[in-house]
Amino acid sequence: MAAVARLQWMWRWRLRAALCLPRGSPGLILGNPVSLRRGLSVSVLSYLAYEFYRKFCSDAVVYANDNVIRDQVLDKADYLYEAGETEKLYHFLQEYKQSDNVEILWRLARALRDLAMLSTTRAEDKKRLIYEALDYAQKALSIDAEHFAVHKWYAICISDVGDYEGTNTKIADSYVIKGHLQKAIELNPYDATSYHLMGLWCWSFASLSWFQRKMGAILFSTPPTSTYEEALQYFLKAEQGTEGSY
Template sequence: MTAGARSILQNWVQRLYGPLTRLTGRSYSRATHTHIPVKFTLLGKGLVLSSLSVLAMESYSSKSKHAEVHASIKVEDIQEQADYLHGNGETDKLYEFLSQYKNSEDPELLWRLARASRDLAHLSKTAPDVKKRLVYESRDLAKKALELNESCSPAHKWYGICLSDVGDYEGTKVKIGNSYIIREHFQRAIELNPKDATTIHLIGLWCYMFAELPWYQTKIAAALFAAPPTATFEEALPYFEKAEEVDPNFYSKNLLYLGKTFLQLKKKEQALQWLQKAREYPLQTEEDKEVHKEATDLLKSLGEKV
């Protein structure tokens, strides 16, 4: 592969997976649609937070009590505690808590540990060698969860997300080749849980990024891959619309991409509507601020007073 082609493909992958990485780092309280940022940064879309007592939380903090916990705690209680910690951005505590169940045969625990491993990998404080180990660990855990229960929607979602990270260590060609697999798992996750707005948005994003590729990049990709991933803006739009239908205003970037997709389809009136909504979205995270700026700039370019 020439240096020029490699550079274009690397840019291609970054355009696709950069937004995905940011999206999976977020948690959402569906009761209020208030964003609770997970400290590692994407896409952690849509978890219902549990309300456990402080006593219950503290009961897991001491390693010396793990043996007693294994003997008496119910799997449902472990899941509830894990979701509570995840929703509050307690990445280190969550990983430590769930690591004691890494040999579990319960897919619900394994995909949550995969998520926790990935969260920890993306913390800025995590050393590069540790990050690499966690990236592969998260993929393997999600894969095991799927092997135990192919009908587990979150396992499909997180396997797709974790698989995308592995490409950072195995090269651009592998990462692009994995794009097909990633989309298949996102689609299967939606089949199993049609109400998961996050995964619906992710497929829309997948379609948008490949639809947006300039013709020359597509031509180069076609020379390197027998059948490179392709998509259209017409394909992307229904996913963004469906995500909004399932969970209105759940994510500022979904509003932005609705506007951008309508622009690509030459439907200015609808584009203005969604761009304005994206611009008015509460600024609760750094990403929300980025969305606000991009939506504002687009509105100005379309002659709107903002």
């Protein structure tokens, strides 16, 4: 009998601990099913409420820490970019290449593209970097299609890749480039770089020779067209822009 009583005491003690019952509480009355159910219900609800609170607080701390880390990464990335430290910026952002943060991804695409444009970069490395830059720009676009910088750098990267894809692809991509530059301007009408790039797009197609226009008409039913006047309007807006440089 003493052994049975001891086992019952141990069972009650372990159940009280599992359900977080306070020390000194009457606990659970094994011989009263109603009391048992009531005790279980109250204890389980209290436990669930505590777990929810603990999880909420934990998530809030993680979210706050993530924001701090993100801001620190972006601040350093912007500092290196403004300082012209292209290679250092590239190596720094490589540590975060698995990120799904759009702000990091478009900056990484820009860093890859800028590194490709350095005169010291070998030809084979330049091509690889340009295609890699487009990959990150595409990833950023798939995550957030309402970010002006994503559209701007996606357009730039597509234009760079077109240099390796041939004339037909470059002309076909010109529609895509124009669309993304216009979207960038729509999302941020104060970015000077987007206006300048749009001006360059218009200038390049306004400058096509008669022969190039005929070839474009053969390859495409409606090849891209523009005028010097349209290009000038974009360049003037770039001069009036308050953000960015070109």
